Amino acid sequence: MSRPGVESLPENFGMVEWFRPGERERVERVLSDMKRLGAGRLRTGISWADWYTSEGRSWYDWLIPRLCSEVELLPCVLYTPPSIGIEAKTSSPPKRARDYADFIDLFITAFGEHFEYVELWNEPNNLSEWDWTLDPHWTGFGEMIGGAAYWARKRGKRTVLGGMSPIDGHWLCRMFELGVMEYIDVVGIHGFPDIFDYTWKGWGRNIAMVRELLDQHGSSCEIWVTEAGFSTWQHDEFKQARVFLEFLEAPAQRLYWYGADDLDPALAAVDRFHLDEREYYFGFRKADGTPKLLYRLLEEGKVTALKQVGAVATPAPAQTKSGERAVLVTGGAGFIGTNLVHHLAQEGRRVIVYDNLSRPGVEENLLWLKENCGDRLEVRIADTRNHLALHDAIAQSSHVFHFAAQVAVTTSVDNPAADFAINGQGTFALLEAIRTAKERPSLLFTSTNKVYGGIEGCDIRKNGTRYQPLDAELRRYGFSEGTPLDFLSPYGCSKGCADQYVLDYARSFGIHAAVFRMSCIYGPHQYGTEDQGWVAHFAIRTLKGEPITLYGDGYQVRDLLFVEDLVDAMCRASAMMPELTGQAFNIGGGPERAASLLELLELLRALHGSLPPVSFDEWRTGDQRYYVSDTRKFEAATGWTPRHSVQEGVERLYRWLCQSLRVPPPAAGDARRESYPASGVEAM
Numbered sequence: 001m002s003r004p005g006v007e008s009l010p011e012n013f014g015m016v017e018w019f020r021p022g023e024r025e026r027v028e029r030v031l032s033d034m035k036r037l038g039a040g041r042l043r044t045g046i047s048w049a050d051w052y053t054s055e056g057r058s059w060y061d062w063l064i065p066r067l068c069s070e071v072e073l074l075p076c077v078l079y080t081p082p083s084i085g086i087e088a089k090t091s092s093p094p095k096r097a098r099d100y101a102d103f104i105d106l107f108i109t110a111f112g113e114h115f116e117y118v119e120l121w122n123e124p125n126n127l128s129e130w131d132w133t134l135d136p137h138w139t140g141f142g143e144m145i146g147g148a149a150y151w152a153r154k155r156g157k158r159t160v161l162g163g164m165s166p167i168d169g170h171w172l173c174r175m176f177e178l179g180v181m182e183y184i185d186v187v188g189i190h191g192f193p194d195i196f197d198y199t200w201k202g203w204g205r206n207i208a209m210v211r212e213l214l215d216q217h218g219s220s221c222e223i224w225v226t227e228a229g230f231s232t233w234q235h236d237e238f239k240q241a242r243v244f245l246e247f248l249e250a251p252a253q254r255l256y257w258y259g260a261d262d263l264d265p266a267l268a269a270v271d272r273f274h275l276d277e278r279e280y281y282f283g284f285r286k287a288d289g290t291p292k293l294l295y296r297l298l299e300e301g302k303v304t305a306l307k308q309v310g311a312v313a314t315p316a317p318a319q320t321k322s323g324e325r326a327v328l329v330t331g332g333a334g335f336i337g338t339n340l341v342h343h344l345a346q347e348g349r350r351v352i353v354y355d356n357l358s359r360p361g362v363e364e365n366l367l368w369l370k371e372n373c374g375d376r377l378e379v380r381i382a383d384t385r386n387h388l389a390l391h392d393a394i395a396q397s398s399h400v401f402h403f404a405a406q407v408a409v410t411t412s413v414d415n416p417a418a419d420f421a422i423n424g425q426g427t428f429a430l431l432e433a434i435r436t437a438k439e440r441p442s443l444l445f446t447s448t449n450k451v452y453g454g455i456e457g458c459d460i461r462k463n464g465t466r467y468q469p470l471d472a473e474l475r476r477y478g479f480s481e482g483t484p485l486d487f488l489s490p491y492g493c494s495k496g497c498a499d500q501y502v503l504d505y506a507r508s509f510g511i512h513a514a515v516f517r518m519s520c521i522y523g524p525h526q527y528g529t530e531d532q533g534w535v536a537h538f539a540i541r542t543l544k545g546e547p548i549t550l551y552g553d554g555y556q557v558r559d560l561l562f563v564e565d566l567v568d569a570m571c572r573a574s575a576m577m578p579e580l581t582g583q584a585f586n587i588g589g590g591p592e593r594a595a596s597l598l599e600l601l602e603l604l605r606a607l608h609g610s611l612p613p614v615s616f617d618e619w620r621t622g623d624q625r626y627y628v629s630d631t632r633k634f635e636a637a638t639g640w641t642p643r644h645s646v647q648e649g650v651e652r653l654y655r656w657l658c659q660s661l662r663v664p665p666p667a668a669g670d671a672r673r674e675s676y677p678a679s680g681v682e683a684m
Contacts, residue, residue: 122227169210187223225256230243230244236383327397333353356381408532409492450492518561539654549617554601
C-alpha cells in the first residue's frame with residue numbers, strides 16, 4: 001500500500017530482465033528490487049536455444065516457478081537452437097517453421113499454469129534478433145509465428161506479437177497480409193528514445209499510429225509497450241529518469257521497462273561483444289550493483305520524488321540583468337555546494353547548480369535550494385563526464401566553483417577506475433571547457449589534505465585524548481603548503497592529479513584558477529557517512545542511537561572548519577582571483593579548532609546526553625594520525641579568519657540534524673557538559 005501523498009508506480013507497470021542459466025543470485029536480487037519498488041509484473045526471455053543445452057531444462061524448472069511465486073510473468077520465447085537453423089546462430093529462422101510451434105506446445109505443457117500470456121519472439125524487425133536477410137519479407141517468420149499463435153490459442157493462452165523495434169507500420173501490415181494477426185491478442189512495441197530511436201515522435205504519436213492500423217484492419221488487439229528504456233552510456237542518469245516519467249504516461253494497456261541491471265561488461269550482448277556500448281547501460285543499477293539516480297529516487301519516494309526533482313531541474317527563464325553571467329557550482333547540491341549556492345543567491349547572484357545527484361540525500365538539498373533561492377537558481381542535473389552539457393554551462397559562467405567529485409577514500413579503493421574517471425578526467429574535462437571558452441571563467445578547485453599522504457615523517461605522541469606533534473612549530477601552526485606532496489590511496493592520487501592540473505592550467509594557459517586543500521569541513525546540509533563527512537556521521541549516529549565504529553584508535557586529529565567560514569573564504573578567493581591565481585592554499589580550522597575523534601564524541605555526548613555503542617576497527621588506507629592546516633598564507637593574502645569555534649559549530653550542526661531527521665533534542669538538563677575531556681574540546 002502506498003503512503004498518503006506518494007504516487008506509486010501504476011498497476012500496468014512491469015519490468016524487463018533477461019537471465020542467463022545459473023544466475024540464481026541475480027534473480028533473487030531482481031525480485032527483491034521489484035518488490036521494493038512496487039513492480040508486480042516481469043517480462044523475461046525463454047531461450048529456445050538454451051532449453052536444449054545440458055543445464056537448460058533444469059534451469060527453467062527452477063526459474064519459472066520461482067519468478068511466478070513473486071510476480072506476474074510474461075514469457076518471451078525466442079532464439080533458435082543453432083543446430084536447427086538455416087544458419088548456425090540464434091537469430092536464424094529455423095529450417096522447419098513448425099518446430100517453433102512444437103516448442104511452444106512443450107513449454108505450455110511444462111509451465112502453462114504459471115502464465116496467461118506468451119510473447120512470440122522478440123524484435124523480429126531487428127536484424128540481430130531475427131535475421132530477415134535469410135527470410136525476405138518475413139514470410140518464414142509469418143508461417144512460424146502464425147502456427148505457434150494458433151497452437152497457443154488452442155492451449156488456452158493469449159498471444160503477444162513480438163515487439164517491433166523500431167515501431168514500423170509497414171512491418172505490422174505485413175503481419176496482417178501473412179494472416180498472423182488472426183491469432184494475436186496483443187501487439188507489442190518497443191521504444192528507446194534518443195538511443196536506438198533517432199527520430200522519436202513520442203509515445204502518443206507512435207501508439208496512435210499503431211492503433212490506426214489495427215482499426216483499419218478491424219483488429220481489437222491491445223497495444224503493450226513490451227520493452228522501453230534509456231541507456232546511460234553517456235553518464236546521463238537524469239535523462240534516464242526523464243524518459244522513464246514520459247514512458248509512464250504512454251497510452252498503452254501495459255508498460256514494461258528495461259531493465260534491472262546494466263549488462264556485465266564481461267558478457268556479450270546477444271551475439272556481439274562491446275560492439276555497441278549503448279547496450280551495456282540500460283539498468284536501474286550499474287553492473288557493480290550501485291543504484292542509479294532513477295532507482296534511488298523511486299526507492300525513496302516513488303514517482304512523486306521523480307516528479308519533484310524533474311520539476312526543479314526544468315530550467316526557467318531567470319530574471320537577470322542584461323548580459324549577466326552566472327556563477328557555476330559543480331556538485332552544487334552537495335553539502336558545501338548547498339551552503340555556498342544559498343549564500344550567493346542571497347547576495348543576488350545568478351547561480352547554475354550542476355550536479356548528477358549521485359550522493360544519497362542531496363536531492364533534499366536541491367529541493368531546499370529551489371524553495372529558498374527562487375529564480376536566481378538554474379539547475380542542471382548532469383555529470384561532469386557529459387562534456388557537451390559541461391561546455392554549455394561553462395559558456396554561461398563568469399566563475400566556477402568545482403566541487404563535483406568522488407569524495408571517499410574507501411570508495412576509491414573499491415573502484416579506483418571510477419574514482420579517477422570522476423576526479424581526474426572530470427576535472428580535466430572542466431579545465432578544457434574553460435580553456436576553450438570564448439570568455440574564460442575563473443576557477444576555484446577544492447582539493448584535499450590527502451594530497452600530502454600519510455605524513456609518515458611527522459613524529460607524534462599521544463597526549464591525553466589526541467595525537468600531538470613533537471615539533472613545536474607544527475603544534476603552533478600546522479602543516480603549510482610546503483609540505484611535500486605524497487599521494488596515498490587512489491582518492492589521494494585522483495584529487496592530487498586534478499590539483500596539479502588546475503595549477504598548471506593557470507600557469508601554462510593563463511586561466512585564473514586556485515586550489516583549496518581542505519581539511520575537515522562540517523555544518524548544516526551535510527549527510528555524512530562512515531566513508532566521508534565523519535563529524536556529521538557521528539552526530540547522525542548519536543541522534544539515531546546507532547553504533548559508531550572508529551577506525552584506528554580514535555586519537556587521530558583533524559582541524560575542523562565550520563562551513564560558513566569556508567563559504568566566506570571561497571567568496572574572498574573568488575573576488576581576488578587575479579591575485580591568487582596559480583596558487584594552492586591549505587584551508588581548515590587551524591590549531592585552535594583541532595579535535596580528535598574521541599574528543600568529538602565527547603562533545604556530542606555533552607550535547608545529546610549519551611552516546612551509542614562505540615567500537616574500534618583496523619586503520620584505513622591513507623588515514624593520517626595528525627593533520628592540522630596552516631592557514632597563514634591565505635589569511636595573509638585575503639584577511640580571512642574563521643569565526644566559529646568547534647563547540648559552536650558542532651552544536652549548530654547537531655540542532656540542524658535534529659530538525660532534518662525529525663529527532664527531538666534532549667531536554668536542557670540532560671546534556672552533561674562535565675563530560676568534556678580536560679585536554680580536548682574544552683580548550684577550543
